[in-house]
Amino acid sequence: MPLSAELLPAGLLVILAATCLLDRQLPRACLIFIFFALLMALAWWQLDAPWLALAESLLGALLTGAALRLGLGRFASQRPLPARDLHVRPPPQTVVRYLAALVWLVLASIAVWGVAAGEALVTPGEVSRRSLLITGLAIMVLGLWGFAHHLHLLRRLLAFNVLGSGVFLLLAGLAGPVIEVQGLILVGLVVALAGSVLGALLLRRLFLLDGQVTLSDEG
Amino acid sequence: MIADGLPLLEATVLWSALLAPLPMGMLAWRFPPQRIATVLLIAMLLLPASLWLLHRVAVGGELQGAGSLGGLLLHWRMDALAGLLLLLTQLVLLASAAYAVCYQRVSALHQRAYARYWPLLGGLAAALGLIWVAADLLTLYAALELMGLCAVGMLLLLGEKSALMAGMRYLLYALVGSLAWLLGAALLLGASGRLDLAGLAANGAPEAVTGIAIALLAAGLLLKAAIFPLHGWLVPVHASAWAPVSALHGALVVKASFFILMQLWQRLVPEAVAAAWLLGGLGSLAVVWGGLQALRTNALKQVVAWSTVGQLGYLMLAFPLLTGTSAAVATLAWQATWLQLAGHALAKGAMFMAAGNLVLAAGKGGLSDLAGTSRRLPLSLMAFGLAAVSLMGLPPSAGFTAKWLLLTSAILAGQWPWVVVLGVGTLLTAAYVFRVFRFAFVEDEHRPEVRSLPAGVDLTALLLALAALGLGLGAEWPLALLREEGTP
Numbered sequence: 001m002p003l004s005a006e007l008l009p010a011g012l013l014v015i016l017a018a019t020c021l022l023d024r025q026l027p028r029a030c031l032i033f034i035f036f037a038l039l040m041a042l043a044w045w046q047l048d049a050p051w052l053a054l055a056e057s058l059l060g061a062l063l064t065g066a067a068l069r070l071g072l073g074r075f076a077s078q079r080p081l082p083a084r085d086l087h088v089r090p091p092p093q094t095v096v097r098y099l100a101a102l103v104w105l106v107l108a109s110i111a112v113w114g115v116a117a118g119e120a121l122v123t124p125g126e127v128s129r130r131s132l133l134i135t136g137l138a139i140m141v142l143g144l145w146g147f148a149h150h151l152h153l154l155r156r157l158l159a160f161n162v163l164g165s166g167v168f169l170l171l172a173g174l175a176g177p178v179i180e181v182q183g184l185i186l187v188g189l190v191v192a193l194a195g196s197v198l199g200a201l202l203l204r205r206l207f208l209l210d211g212q213v214t215l216s217d218e219g
Numbered sequence: 220m221i222a223d224g225l226p227l228l229e230a231t232v233l234w235s236a237l238l239a240p241l242p243m244g245m246l247a248w249r250f251p252p253q254r255i256a257t258v259l260l261i262a263m264l265l266l267p268a269s270l271w272l273l274h275r276v277a278v279g280g281e282l283q284g285a286g287s288l289g290g291l292l293l294h295w296r297m298d299a300l301a302g303l304l305l306l307l308t309q310l311v312l313l314a315s316a317a318y319a320v321c322y323q324r325v326s327a328l329h330q331r332a333y334a335r336y337w338p339l340l341g342g343l344a345a346a347l348g349l350i351w352v353a354a355d356l357l358t359l360y361a362a363l364e365l366m367g368l369c370a371v372g373m374l375l376l377l378g379e380k381s382a383l384m385a386g387m388r389y390l391l392y393a394l395v396g397s398l399a400w401l402l403g404a405a406l407l408l409g410a411s412g413r414l415d416l417a418g419l420a421a422n423g424a425p426e427a428v429t430g431i432a433i434a435l436l437a438a439g440l441l442l443k444a445a446i447f448p449l450h451g452w453l454v455p456v457h458a459s460a461w462a463p464v465s466a467l468h469g470a471l472v473v474k475a476s477f478f479i480l481m482q483l484w485q486r487l488v489p490e491a492v493a494a495a496w497l498l499g500g501l502g503s504l505a506v507v508w509g510g511l512q513a514l515r516t517n518a519l520k521q522v523v524a525w526s527t528v529g530q531l532g533y534l535m536l537a538f539p540l541l542t543g544t545s546a547a548v549a550t551l552a553w554q555a556t557w558l559q560l561a562g563h564a565l566a567k568g569a570m571f572m573a574a575g576n577l578v579l580a581a582g583k584g585g586l587s588d589l590a591g592t593s594r595r596l597p598l599s600l601m602a603f604g605l606a607a608v609s610l611m612g613l614p615p616s617a618g619f620t621a622k623w624l625l626l627t628s629a630i631l632a633g634q635w636p637w638v639v640v641l642g643v644g645t646l647l648t649a650a651y652v653f654r655v656f657r658f659a660f661v662e663d664e665h666r667p668e669v670r671s672l673p674a675g676v677d678l679t680a681l682l683l684a685l686a687a688l689g690l691g692l693g694a695e696w697p698l699a700l701l702r703e704e705g706t707p
Contacts, residue, residue, distance in 0.1 A: 104435075108402060111431035115409040147395065153387065160394050167401050174409030181408065183291045183357050188401055191364040195394045198371055202387045209380055215388055 006128065009046075010135040013039055017139050017162050021146040024085045026154055030068045033158055037061035040165055047177045052185060059189045064161060064196045071154055071200025073207070081207055087151040087214055097148035105144060108170075109137065115174055129173045136169030151214045153206075157199045164192045229275055229282055233297060236268040236305070237348035240312075244341015251334040255675055258317045265309050273302035277700055283354070285415075294354040294415040299700040300557060301351040304478070307561050308347045311470045311568050314683050316340060318572050319463035321675030326579060328461065332376045336463070342369040343467065350475045355415040356404045359479055363400070367393040367443065370472050373464040374456060385455040392442055392452045399439035406432035420486040433488050437480055444476035446498075446535060447505035450528045454512075457524035462575025465520065469527045470568035474560055477534050481556075484538065495542035502535025503640040510647025514654065518584045519574050522651055523567070529644060530563050530610060533625065536637050540628050548632040554698045555624035561697070562617025562687050566609035569684035573603035576677060577659075580670045586654070590661040598677035600659055605684035607652040609691070612645050617690035 016039060020032040041056035073080035112133055143163025150156050168185045175181050206212045243261060252258060276282060276299050283296035319340075323333045346366035353359045371393065374386035407429070408414055411422040445453035453473070457465050488494065509529025513522045540552035576599040581588045593600055609616035612623075622641055629637040690697075 104399070104438075107431050107434060111406045111428050111435075114425060114428045114431075115406060156391060160391070160398075163395075164398055164401075167398050167405065170402065171405040171408075174405050175412070178412075179290050180357065180414050181405075183288075184360065184401065184404060184408075184414075187357065187361045187364070188397075191368070191397060192394075194364075194368050195390060198368065199387065199390055199394075202375065202383055202390065205375075205378070206380070206383050206387065209383070212380075215384060 006131050009039060009043060010131050013043070013135055014138045014142070017142045017165075021142055021150075021155070021159055021162060026072055026081070026083055026085055026152070027069070027074060029155070029158060030065060030072065033068065033161065034061050034065035036162070036165070037064065040168075043169070044172075044177075047172060049177050049182055052177075052182050055186055055189055059193045060161075060165075064193050067193070067197040067200045068154065068157065070197075071157070071203045073204060079208065081154070081203075081213060085150075085152040085155060085213075089149060089151050094149065101144040101148045105141060108140065112137065112170065112174065129176065132169050132173030136166050136171075136173055138166075139163075139169060140166030142166070153199065153203045153213055153215070157196055157203075161192055161196060164188060229272065230284060232268055233272055233282070233352070236265060236272065237352065238345055239265065240341040240344035240348075242341075244338040244344075247337035247341070248334055251330070251337060252316075252320055255317050255320050258313060258320060261316075262309075262313045265313070266306070269302065269306045269309055272297070273299070273306060273700075276302045277703075281704075291357070292355075292415075293358050294417070295352045295358070296354045297352050299704045303557070303561070303697050303700065304351045305348055307564055308344065308351070308471060310686070311467070311564055311683075312340065312344050312347075314568060314572075314679055315463045315467050315470075318466065318676060318679040321673045321679070322463055322575065322579075325670070325672060325676075326461070328376065329378075332378065336373065336376055336461075339369045339372045340467075342366075343373070343472070347471060347475055350479060354417065356407065356419075357414050360397070360400060360404065363443070363475070363479065364397055366472060366475060367397070370468060373467070374460050376461050376464065377459070379459065381455065381459040382461075385452070385459045389452050389456045396439035396442040399435045399442070403432045403434075403436035403439070406435070416482065416486050429487055430491075433483060433491075436483060440476040440480045440483075441501075444473050444480070444531065445528060446477075446531060447501050447508055447528065450505065450509075450531075453528055454521055454524040457527060457571075458518065458520040462572060462579070465523075465575065466568040466571035469523070469571050470564040473527065473531060474534075474564060477531070477560070481537065485541075490543060492539075492543045495538040498535050499539035499637065502532040502538075503636065505529060505532030505535065506640050506644040507532075507647070510644060510651065513651040514647065517586050519578055519586055519589065519655065520571070520584055522586070522655060523570050523574050526570075526610060526648065526651065527567060529647065530559075530567070533559050533563075533622070533641075533644065536625060536629070536640070539634060540625075540632060540637070544632045548628050550702060551624050551628035551631065554701050555621050555628060557701060558617055558624065558690070558694060558698065559621035562609050562621055562690055565683055565687035565690060566606040566616075566618065569602050569680050569687065570606040570610070572676065572680035572683065573599045573606065576672055576680060577603070580672055582670065586658045589655070589658045593656075593660045594662070596672070596677075598681060599672070600656075602677065602680035602684045604652075604656070605681070605688060607648075609684075609687040611648045611652060615691045616688050617694065618687070620691050620694045 016032055016036040020029050020036055023029040037060040038057055041053045044053040044056055143159050143166050146159030147156055171181050281296055281298045285292050285294045342365055346362045349362035353362055371386050371390045374382055407419055410428045413419050413422055442449045457468050506529050509525050513525035516522055537552050537556040541549050577592055578584045580596050609618035612618040626641055
């Protein structure tokens with residue numbers, strides 16, 4: 001398989017993740033996330049994991065996307081959330097959070113390097129494991145940054161989902177698309193969906209109660 | 220799941236006892252129980268099954284097996300510890316159910332919200348049961364997440380802003396914790412190609428990778444177990460939940476993560492002394508910090524919640540006492556830890572229920588609102604006091620026996636810091652408990668009349684507190700089971 005055919009979807013995944021997390025226009029960010037999840041499904045398809053591709057497009061793209069838009073109040077007839085997020089996190093909190101994210105990242109990178117260094121990194125599928133690992137790490141960085149940086153609860157849910165996708169890619173890159181990996185990712189997808197639905201419902205009720213879209217002591 | 224190579228009867232009983240709460244919860248969603256007799260009937264079905272299983276394990280040794288699910292091999296095993304924990308879980312869950320049935324008559328909970336309590340309770344029961352018997356990272360992951368999501372769902376029953384905030388905070392923490400777990404599992408799977416705990420222990424991945432994987436797994440678990448300094452979410456969550464739910468959270472939910480961490484530790488890094496001392500140090504800080512905060516806060520349920528932060532710290536002392544010490548020390552510490560866990564589960568369940576009663580009757584949750592309750596609510600206050608006896612570690616309670624064993628173990632090992640921690644923790648606990656009592660015994664003529672409560676809520680809290688004392692008196696039986704099995 002030529003290198004460009006591998007780099008294109010990987011690069012696109014990273015770009016979509018970045019725009020999804022940077023976009024302050026929330027409905028658009030949700031839409032970008034849906035495209036991101038569909039591209040993830042395509043990656044699973046290329047890895048010879050059709051069931052995972054189906055689960056990703058159904059649970060990850062369709063239902064999680066719907067849950068996030070539900071959280072924004074796009075389906076309700078009254079009082080949707082403001083479409084634009086204008087919150088900025090005060091600097092003292094940011095330092096601790098960035099530090100925690102950095103520790104996570106350094107640990108993960110060292111371990112990934114430790115596992116991957118001794119192996120050939122070629123899978124029976126069409127995608128090489130090295131590109132999976134690099135894409136996974138890049139997406140994980142973006143997700144960690146988003147989760148540590150954002151205040152708006154919907155953007156934190158988005159960041160959690162992106163971070164989760166990064167971990168899934170790492171998982172596939174580290175162990176290949178074996179049945180255990182598919183099981184872990186499947187459970188992970190269900191958990192992420194359930195978490196997103198719960199989070200969206202919570203956000204919606206918090207907003208309807210008194211217009212709050214962040215956790216109170218952080219806003 | 221299909222079990223191979225073991226008596227089919229035991230496996231059938233085990234899996235029906237583990238999974239029965241799910242359909243029961245669904246049924247109770249449709250027809251929410253209004254009488255305590257319904258809960259007692261369920262108790263008569265479930266408790267004998269667990270007791271029989273425990274007996275089988277005690278006589279015939281560990282049960283284990285594996286089941287195939289779509290080509291994926293899932294492992295489980297049941298030893299005496301898992302049996303005892305299963306029994307403890309069922310007791311506390313049934314007490315919470317019985318309490319909820321009585322409590323909802325007087326608390327301002329909507330009937331629809333009350334109905335939703337039951338499927339969540341069923342899910343929680345199944346998840347906890349699975350955690351006690353699971354022996355591979357995938358089952359543990361699924362069970363841990365089921366438990367976390369049910370726990371968040373339970374926080375939303377009240378629909379108040381503080382509860383919603385606490386639920387959201389807990390959800391975000393739990394989700395990130397679950398990703399840390401997933402990454403740790405990915406590293407172990409990538410390094411050794413296995414997910415089952417026995418296989419991981421035997422295969423031995425490179426040391427550095429195992430270390431980092433355990434660090435990630437442990438970070439996720441410590442976050443969910445609210446171990447200092449990751450305890451930030453616990454107090455608002457436990458203090459703002461509906462009383463039967465607070466009892467469950469404080470008694471069981473935080474313990475499951477500790478149990479898993481201990482399993483992983485024993486199998487994967489049993490020799491990591493420095494890391495074990497780090498965990499012991501964090502536990503010591505938790506004991507002191509939780510005690511000090513409980514002494515400072517002015518709301519009753521927050522006192523109880525901060526006390527959980529402190530009491531969880533004692534469990535962490537197990538790591539330095541089990542790692543690289545002599546067999547005598549390790550056995551004592553092993554018994555002490557699980558007795559402390561069980562004693563705290565019973566006592567903390569009772570304490571949250573008693574606190575729920577007091578707050579409901581007084582109408583407000585502040586400590587100063589307790590004035591006059593000693594005369595008007597003697598039973599609830601007594602349940603609170605009996606539970607406190609176990610938390611302080613006064614004889615004859617489970618807390619006393621556990622702390623005595625822990626003390627002996629620490630002295631025997633020559634690990635003096637933990638002796639100091641135990642002493643300071645006991646003094647702090649006594650201080651915040653007596654502070655609550657001082658408020659309760661104030662007689663104030665101008666107080667509005669205190670509400671009367673149904674007998675069931677007092678009785679459940681009292682029974683659970685008495686169970687904590689009884690466990691101290693009858694500790695020989697569970698301790699003997701643990702001793703015969705030895706530390707893994």
